[in-house]
Amino acid sequence: KQEVTQIPAALSVPEGENLVLNCSFTDSAIYNLQWFRQDPGKGLTSLLLIQSSQREQTSGRLNASLDKSSGRSTLYIAASQPGDSATYLCAVPSSGGGADGLTFGKGTHLIIQP
């Protein structure tokens, strides 16, 4: 059974810092990995989707890397801003391509202090 772990569970940093969120998964036979953002009381917004054949994906100040062999992914946020405050979730397909759903980590709750 796939399991996903996110470290740290919570993080508070001053504005402007670069930071790294970590995600690990137990079964390396994944098709892809997704990073989501969740604001309080809201749904999930997809940030980045990395295919198994890719090493990284970038969107603006966000960069996500994937190392399948070690079962790890990192989300790098450059020049953090108060608007980045949210919970960040990592998810991988529960099995196969993901048509049978995703397995999520419990998230990293991020606070960016102005």
Next chain:
Amino acid sequence: DAEITQSPRHKITETGRQVTLACHQTWNHNNMFWYRQDLGHGLRLIHYSYGVQDTNKGEVSDGYSVSRSNTEDLPLTLESAASSQTSVYFCASSESIYGSETQYFGPGTRLLVL
């Protein structure tokens, strides 16, 4: 713009009552999913569907049922609501069964069972 909507957004019910949560997507996606989110557990898969007339059980399906009569809708029914089913419920959809597409999430339904 295409979207996923859920209704109601908030619901209070009593133990033993039947409750149906609605999910409607205009992406024309074949795959639809229901998750629940609880503190300490993260998001867990309840049921999913690959298309019309297809339904499958997820990790935490006991006490829940779904039916898929068209592409756009996947209602979730709690047959006899229990306090343990107090949670936030998210519906999601995706286009591909091959894991190349992201999942899009609705805004969630907050359910309280008294």
